[in-house]
Amino acid sequence: MRKTTPTIKEIRVYRMPLPAKTLYNMSSSAVLTPESTIVALIDSDGVIGYGESCMATPQAQEANNDSIRSSLSILSPSVIGINPMELDLINSTMENSLKGETEAKAAIDIACWDLIGKRLGKSVAELLGGNITDEVITYHVVGITSPENAEKEAERLQVEGISRIQLKAGGRAIENDIEAIKAVSGVLKGGTVLDVDTNRGWTEDEAIQVSNACLEVSMSMEQPCASEEELYRLKPKIFHPLIVDESATDMNTISKMVSASIADGFGLKITRIGGLTPMKAVRDFCIETQTPMSSDDAWGGDIIGAAGVALGTTVPSSLNRGAWLANTYHQVHYDPVNGPRIENGIIKLPKGGPGLGLVIDEEIFGKPDQVHN
Numbered sequence: 001m002r003k004t005t006p007t008i009k010e011i012r013v014y015r016m017p018l019p020a021k022t023l024y025n026m027s028s029s030a031v032l033t034p035e036s037t038i039v040a041l042i043d044s045d046g047v048i049g050y051g052e053s054c055m056a057t058p059q060a061q062e063a064n065n066d067s068i069r070s071s072l073s074i075l076s077p078s079v080i081g082i083n084p085m086e087l088d089l090i091n092s093t094m095e096n097s098l099k100g101e102t103e104a105k106a107a108i109d110i111a112c113w114d115l116i117g118k119r120l121g122k123s124v125a126e127l128l129g130g131n132i133t134d135e136v137i138t139y140h141v142v143g144i145t146s147p148e149n150a151e152k153e154a155e156r157l158q159v160e161g162i163s164r165i166q167l168k169a170g171g172r173a174i175e176n177d178i179e180a181i182k183a184v185s186g187v188l189k190g191g192t193v194l195d196v197d198t199n200r201g202w203t204e205d206e207a208i209q210v211s212n213a214c215l216e217v218s219m220s221m222e223q224p225c226a227s228e229e230e231l232y233r234l235k236p237k238i239f240h241p242l243i244v245d246e247s248a249t250d251m252n253t254i255s256k257m258v259s260a261s262i263a264d265g266f267g268l269k270i271t272r273i274g275g276l277t278p279m280k281a282v283r284d285f286c287i288e289t290q291t292p293m294s295s296d297d298a299w300g301g302d303i304i305g306a307a308g309v310a311l312g313t314t315v316p317s318s319l320n321r322g323a324w325l326a327n328t329y330h331q332v333h334y335d336p337v338n339g340p341r342i343e344n345g346i347i348k349l350p351k352g353g354p355g356l357g358l359v360i361d362e363e364i365f366g367k368p369d370q371v372h373n
């Protein structure tokens, strides 16, 4: 354990293209080659922490990968010279230098958690209060495709050990969505959980129509409509549990949705909430109110994946909707040995060392896009 008081000496920001090897179709868009943003945060003792933020497509999220890097050019200089172990101070300093832009703040916040773990010789899961388990369940996506292909894919995934399936829907004739839901539900083995996620893709009327047409199907409906207001109006009119993803933007919104019995669970994205510091508070709230949650992100590589798994191992299994990894779609891995990977529907906590458990050779990211010191 290091005893000196560190300060943030340098922040390097990298642009890392992540070409997808298979098609990932959502209601609004398909994921091609998003450019992830990597933050390397170096303290005065030379300890390096890594953070990451990556949006899947500009149509699916409020932020985009260029806006994240632009925000980091403002945020990074504001935290140089601060003790990276003082997470609240880091977060309030970022908030004072730039409003919103949680996706960029998250990259710096996660890098601080990785760095603190490395300084103290502890894993991020330990720093988050301690992991209950060394592994977390994952869910897998069946993208927008024909009912026949969706059915085949659901069968294949279950053979691979996946027991949580997220079927994408929306952006096409509602009859096709209903047909795909019924086709997939028809091949589910006992114990497999089905979640239908439209990424804000249905109107209220369409969501009601689907819920009525699929009364016999055991499933949850994830972010069926675009806005928070629509979800409030929709909830009493549907027969399936409502999971809130894109509208779960911060603790205030999340706590109101639980109090009003609107959300039966959350699809939580670490970068949308602003990093592991605010996510820890949201996790504690979900545990206190017995609200199921996931701990993952919209896209990104080994670093954000490891952060999601670390948080996921601290969530009781009864409330854990799983940690999702985009890296099954990637051709490039930052840590091919220790990076989080799915085996039989389970992701093990990376064990490459303290912090996020990764061993990263920064050369893989190429030349930095920005250097702040």
Ligand SMILES: [Mg+2]
Residues within 6 Å of the ligand: 197, 199, 222, 223, 245, 246, 267
């Ligand atoms: Mg979702």
